[in-house]
Amino acid sequence: MTEERFVNIETKISYQEDLVEELNKIVYQQQQKLSQLEAICASLTGHIQSLNEAGNINKTLNERPPHY
Incomplete structure (x- = not known):
């Protein structure tokens, strides 16, 4: 019995x-x-920051869509 348990x-x-x-x-x-x-997230964050510093993001974010 104990052998079976082991x-x-x-x-x-x-x-x-x-x-x-x-x-x-x-x-x-x-x-x-x-x-x-x-690493991908850090790369994308850096890319967005560089675009923002270049002024490309602010122009596109503040543009009105064509239907206005």
């Missing part, structure tokens, strides 16, 4: 270790993607 416990631990490893991989991939998105 086998069941070892089996459950093995499945949990596999699950933890898989979850760690997913978290790592999500962190990589988050880093990429942060």
Whole structure:
């Protein structure tokens, strides 16, 4: 009876270790993607700021649409 319990416990631990490893991989991939998105966001922010400093944004934001 105790041998069977040990086998069941070892089996459950093995499945949990596999699950933890898989979850760690997913978290790592999500962190990589988050880093990429942060870099893209920073790049876009810089681009918008440079356009704003050049005066291109203010002109287009303050223009009235053609239907006015």
